[in-house]
Amino acid sequence: MKAKDLIITPATVLKEKPDPNNLVFGTVFTDHMLTVEWSSEFGWEKPHIKPFQNLSLHPGSSTLHYAVEVFDKKELLECIQQLVQLDQEWVPYSTSASLYIRPTFIGTEPSLGVKKSTKALLFVILSPVGPYFSSGTFNPVSLWANPKYVRAWKGGTGDCKMGGNYGSSLFAQCEAAENGCQQVLWLYGEDNQITEVGTMNLFLYWINEDGEEELATPPLDGIILPGVTRRCILDLAHQWGEFKVAERYLTMDDLTAALEGNRVREMFGSGTACVVCPVSDILYKGEMIHIPTMENGPKLATRILNKLTDIQYGREESDWTIVLS
Numbered sequence: 001m002k003a004k005d006l007i008i009t010p011a012t013v014l015k016e017k018p019d020p021n022n023l024v025f026g027t028v029f030t031d032h033m034l035t036v037e038w039s040s041e042f043g044w045e046k047p048h049i050k051p052f053q054n055l056s057l058h059p060g061s062s063t064l065h066y067a068v069e070v071f072d073k074k075e076l077l078e079c080i081q082q083l084v085q086l087d088q089e090w091v092p093y094s095t096s097a098s099l100y101i102r103p104t105f106i107g108t109e110p111s112l113g114v115k116k117s118t119k120a121l122l123f124v125i126l127s128p129v130g131p132y133f134s135s136g137t138f139n140p141v142s143l144w145a146n147p148k149y150v151r152a153w154k155g156g157t158g159d160c161k162m163g164g165n166y167g168s169s170l171f172a173q174c175e176a177a178e179n180g181c182q183q184v185l186w187l188y189g190e191d192n193q194i195t196e197v198g199t200m201n202l203f204l205y206w207i208n209e210d211g212e213e214e215l216a217t218p219p220l221d222g223i224i225l226p227g228v229t230r231r232c233i234l235d236l237a238h239q240w241g242e243f244k245v246a247e248r249y250l251t252m253d254d255l256t257a258a259l260e261g262n263r264v265r266e267m268f269g270s271g272t273a274c275v276v277c278p279v280s281d282i283l284y285k286g287e288m289i290h291i292p293t294m295e296n297g298p299k300l301a302t303r304i305l306n307k308l309t310d311i312q313y314g315r316e317e318s319d320w321t322i323v324l325s
């Protein structure tokens with residue numbers, strides 16, 4: 001972009017000039033703002049100075065500047081029921097498939113400064129995920145594991161669905177793609193603990209060091225997002241009672257030793273969008289490590305997918321589902 005291309009549209013109505021002795025930092029905004037649009041197709045457009053636009057999301061909202069934002073499912077069922085009924089187009093989805101519900105809570109305080117927001121907005125968006133589930137085929141993912149990036153750390157916010165966690169993970173995701181991998185396998189600590197896959201929790205179905213058949217996932221020690229799907233899978237596996245279920249640490253050394261000993265059956269991510277997502281390969285220390293998830297069915301991943309989608313679609317009764325209308 002170039003300054004000589006600048007377009008200036010002066011405001012016709014000016015705000016009253018504030019008393020300079022009573023200015024509070026970050027709360028008073030000028031009559032004009034500068035905007036420059038960008039797109040991957042056309043690059044930078046001409047810079048434009050124009051009247052300050054007081055949109056319903058104020059340009060000074062804390063969410064935009066400091067990612068004061070969380071998205072999570074809370075006790076919103078009645079409001080969501082109304083929303084679905086009002087928007088008739090969504091009804092077929094809500095009855096024949098499932099809706100991905102994304103309630104988001106954002107800080108809207110139009111005042112700059114890193115501080116707790118005193119104004120907020122909760123909004124809910126719905127998105128159908130029906131056809132995705134019914135395809136019935138798994139597309140396993142390859143992972144890029146490099147300890148130079150961390151997703152979360154002890155004492156941080158990695159165990160909350162906070163906006164800031166996700167923006168900062170995109171750089172690693174791009175590097176994974178440059179290395180021919182689809183997702184990031186997030187490692188942590190000196191011993192390269194395996195924590196999560198992209199924005200999914202991670203499960204390893206294997207024969208552990210003690211020769212026991214085990215479904216393992218890292219414990220909720222502050223760096224793991226306590227996913228609903230993770231909880232469901234642990235509960236289901238406990239109910240089945242057919243193998244050991246463990247919330248335990250898993251390191252890259254544990255994994256490579258198990259692969260050498262032919263003790264790995266399946267590795268998969270878990271999350272609302274895909275339910276389970278098999279892992280086929282991990283690029284680690286310059287070497288592509290193959291995980292035999294698909295060769296082993298994947299028996300357990302398929303069973304979990306079928307069970308959870310049967311419950312979600314109402315094909316099976318469960319106390320995990322609530323009839324909305």
Ligand SMILES: *Cc1c(COP(=O)(O)O)cnc(C)c1O
Nearest residue numbers: 199200201225227228229271272
């Ligand atoms: C959302 C998310 C998950 C999965 O949570 P679900 O409630 O199962 O969808 C796992 N890890 C991260 C980092 C996430 O953001």
